[in-house]
Amino acid sequence: MSLQTKNNQKTLSLSNICAKHKKEIIMIDIDSENKKVEQRFACVQCISDNPQCQYKTIEDINQKWNEKLKKEDHIFNDLKSNRLKKKEKLNQKIAEMRKNYILQLDDINETLRTGFSFTTTQAREIKKFNQDSIQQLSKEELNQQIQSLIQNNQEKLIQDSKIELIIKRDSRISKEIENKLEQLKQHDQLDIQESINILYDKTNDNQIQGIFQHIQQIQESTMVNQEQLIRKQELDEFISSSTQIYCQIDLFNQTIKKFQDHQIKINSINDKIKLFQDNQYFKNLLIQLHDYKDKFEKDFKNFKKFCEIDKLEKNIETLKKDYKKLESENLKLESQHLKEEQRLLNERLKKEQNNNDQLLQQLREQQINYQNQIVLLNQQIQDKDNLITEIQSRLDKLGLNIKPDLLKDQYWITLIKILQQKVNKQIKNSILIYTGTKDGLNNQQYWSKVNGKGNLLMVFKSKSDHILGAYSPCIWESCCGKYVADNTLSSFIFSQTNDQVFPLMKDTKKYAIFCHSNYGPIFGNGYDMKIGGDFKDGYSKLGNSYQYSCQNYGEFEPNLFGQKKPEIKECQIYELQFF
Template identity: 35%
Template sequence: MNILKQNQTQEVQQDTICKIHNLELIAVDLDLSDKSQMQFFCGKCLVDKLNNNRVTTIEQSKERIIQFKTQQKDIKNKENQARLNYYKNILDQIMDFKQSINNSLDKMYQQIQQYIFPIQKEKQELQEYDQQFNYFEDLKQLSQLYSQGQQKSTKLEDDNNFIDEIQRQFELLFNCTEYFSTIDTFKNTKETIKDIIENNLIELIPIQTSKNEYKTPSLSRVCNIHKKEIIMIDMDSQKEEMEDRFVCVDCISANPQIKYYTIEDVNKQWKEYNEESDKILKEYKKESKNKKSDLINQVIQMRTNYNKKLNEISDKLISEQFLCVDKPKQSNQIKKISIQTIDDEQLIKDLKQLIEKEKETVSLNQTIINEKNKDSIFYKEIQFHLESLKQYDQQDISQSLDILKGISVERKLILQLTETIQQIQKSGQNDENQKNQVNFIKEIQEFIHQAMNYQLLSNVFNQTISNYQQNVQIIQQISQHIELISKDNNKSNISEQIKSQYLNLTNILNEYSNIFENNNSQLKKYCNIQLMEQELIKLTETNKQIQIEKNNQIDSLQQQYEQKIIQINETLESKEKEYQTIKQQFDQVNSENINLKQQYEQDKKQMIKQSEDEQNKIKSDYNKRIKQKDSELKDALQKLDQIHKDKLEQEKINKMELDKCQISEAGKLVTNVGNSYYYFCVCEQAIPKTGKIQFTFQILTGSEWFVGIGFRDIMQKNNFYDCHHDGYGTYLIYYDGRSWSHHNKDVHDKKLSFKFTNNDIIRMEVSIEDKYIKWSRQNNPQATATFVLAIDTSQELYPCVGLHQKAQIKILDCAIV
């Protein structure tokens, strides 16, 4: 008893413990509308059932706090590091901007100092200069002053231009690369802060609910048809409505041919799809961010190069302008001195120049030549800087387009080569080969510069070719259009002024077209070369095709020729074989004739011998046959006697049958002559032992009938009277629905069959192999009936009918099926 009580206590304790969380059950679900049995819950089960992340257990809340603290610490570290990075970038950029402004201000200060120094020097010279009077020179200057009006100071004009240039430089302080880079740094920092705010969020990790291993995963929705929970989803069919893809247990059993996926499989596919999509999105964002970063760097580099070149050009112009300040002073000095004050060498030189040239034409002395040479060199330098600026501009635009379109393979290799050279420079090996390494690096750098210039010029050249072709096409179109308009003007009554205008337009266009062709003859040749190359490629392909066709034709003709040769050889071989065969046959016939003669003689002797043997044999066989025929004759006489006896017996039976039944219509209609008992008529032929045979009877008159089969020998012993009794050798059905069986008493004289009456058609099917007989009524489709009996097939069976009191039955059909 104590053991039983302990077992019951343990069972009760097990029933009150949650199988999932191993905790005590504290609640029960009273809603059984969509459940097969009652459900109990522990504390964690209730929290899971709430399906709300804001309601947790104490243990789960502790785990969440630990995860929250860890995430918060990581986010703070990343945030502080990011803040340090972008503030450091801002400081560096501000320092660069400050240094740039200081450099520009120092440069302006030095330029102004350079202007102040000659002014101070001239002022001091004027103070120290003793005024000397040269009446004729002074009179000449006075006359020039009166004739030209008030003399203007060229120095003040130069000062005005110089101040404009200083003002422009001062205005460019906030239009330089460093300024815009600083502004871009502020903008990028704001975007970085925005990105940190969006991404540095604490993720509230959902509660890891305990999974019930005994329950099939399902969705929190029910089937629209069966009102049961969704446990699988149809993912492969072509259903348009998404609601039709959610299935419950009944839906699955109703459509077993459809392949369904479990909630776990679909959830796995969903997670994989989201992870792949997120991965692709991140890669695209990274690629887009890198491309935008490259564009920003490229724009900064463009601005740097552009401003740098402009500053160099400006410095050159300002310095050159400063050098020109002393020119008026030198001119004034020339005016003040005379021929008496110059040295002998200069005097002789100047006199030669005066004698060689006419006095009316002022010749170019050495000073003017030197000035022109200096200006030429200066202009070449400015031109070089402008060309470099143009090249930088085109190169920067080309690089920017490459970034937008994607870096080409050639440019990518150049960039990789540049990075490799930079890494080699950073390594800085201090050995004997350092000098050779430096020279090698310079050669590589020159090659990189030349390669980038070539790529730029190649793109420009391709663009020039494209523009040239477009310009030629447009000129042709305009010419055709003008030609059409001119034809229309000739046909219509247009004023001569308009015609002359169009004629003038045509002449101008033709003149431009001629000049355009002359100036771009090389481009025209190049385009023609391209067209010729394309035509050459087409002709080469055509030639290849023709050669292929020619080779194919030659191969085809060669194959035909070889085939004909093979056929001729085969014919010759066949003729040779026929000849050999005929020869062999001829030889064989000759040998056979010889053999036949010999054989004939042998056969002749053998035939004579065989003839004698056969004659002896025939005599012996004839004697044996005579004896056999005698015995057969005796047997035949005995059989004739038996047949005569059987005939007399059959005549007696037929006479007896004719006394009781009347048979007419070629043996198809049988009529009872009016007896008070049942008389049975039997067909002459037995039922075949193979296959199925059907007999169709029609009930004509009377009130009582039997239809079936029977053993004629047994029926004959009872003189064909009342053969429906047990053991009388018949299988029958009676008009009132009773069945009769020769060997089965369970169905004998039992109402198991169907009833039939006058005008009914009864079809009887018999199979000796399957040992059954089946009756069916055929004349009434609304009241058809069928009955089957097992039969004994140990003896031959015959179809038979039983009649009573002038009844009539007719055989309609007999067929093997």
């Protein structure tokens, strides 16, 4: 395609025409993707049909094309210049290598020539005896050789001063040649690696040159003490050392690669030989290979460890990346989880708010209802108070408000009736003056509470849970033993468990109670009811002073305690007041 340039006023166009509209091509689309080259050329009609397309004018395309050509020329010139520089450096390096190599080999050859040759004088001094018979030796020589033969020791022979001197000299020269060969090998490796670095543009000269320039500036400064200046020799050694160590890195990496490749080759050959283990030759070869492999692994044990360290470091780096990735994913999940929790919490709060509004409305309705109920309850309470007052009045009349704890209501009412009939008075109050489980179930505590008191109602609870007791108006006095009479005949013994009351008989009224400080309460002569000082011992023989009906019990006395002995586990004593 050629350009049409009839005049400067006309828009530039290509010589060919649009295949679709048969008009001149004046613009080209170079920005769109996935478009065939033939579809990128546009005439006026194409531009009108595709207003969204960003077309470029022929003039713009020419400008871009010229810029591209200039860049290609620049790249080509740089490439050409770099190739020439690289060629020059390599030629210079190879010439330098050849020169140094020849010089070092010549030096080694000269050392070898001069170090391992004998002069005629040296040979004559070492082999000074040409005679093959001791008969031809002088007397002095004969004595020396006979002494040497007597010792007959190779080590002594070696210690001969001249031979020993030659051996030491040979050892020194061998070491010198070894050092020169080792230097030649190192220089050879470094030169080859440096040549490879030149070939692939690998260098650290920029950093070294920068250090060198700074050192020169310091040396040129008049403010620096001359003793502190870095000598040129030290600087040259530093630059040489830097070059060598960087070359050694590449050599070291190559050695690692060769070591790993050799390991692969060993394993590969080993696997292949295993396929032919039936053949004796291959069996022998496999044994030899195993021996070689063991020696190889032993010789390169530290090298293998280093390679494994490198592998471990790579694994650690991979693990760090995986950890960061997992950490990032975890943070992302936590963020998503928090958002979800926040959403659920907002929904719950909204729901709770709706519930609270409903509850608030219900509470308002209930408050009105409760206020009405309160008015009604206040009235009911007042009615209940009046009823309680009336019931309390009735209870006072019945004496239930002063009932002992161990007695049942109905049985207490029965005892009240009996008491009021016998004393012909109303009970005003009952005062609890002694509780056995609290004050102590023994005669000392008992008498400390009842001494000098009368009108005492005693209620007992035995081990078998029998409830019994007694009443007497007589005064209880702590003494060494005496009976107290009850002329009112109001004393009696009772059993709530058996629902029985045993009154004092008229003929034995002088034996109503018996007082003795060593015992507990005792009623009747012969002791109708006797409780010992420990409230466990004692007995009951009703019928001596207190009457009981034989029709109810036959020939046997009523079982007052529920067992033979009292074994009291609770005792309550009330002082009754009358009006």
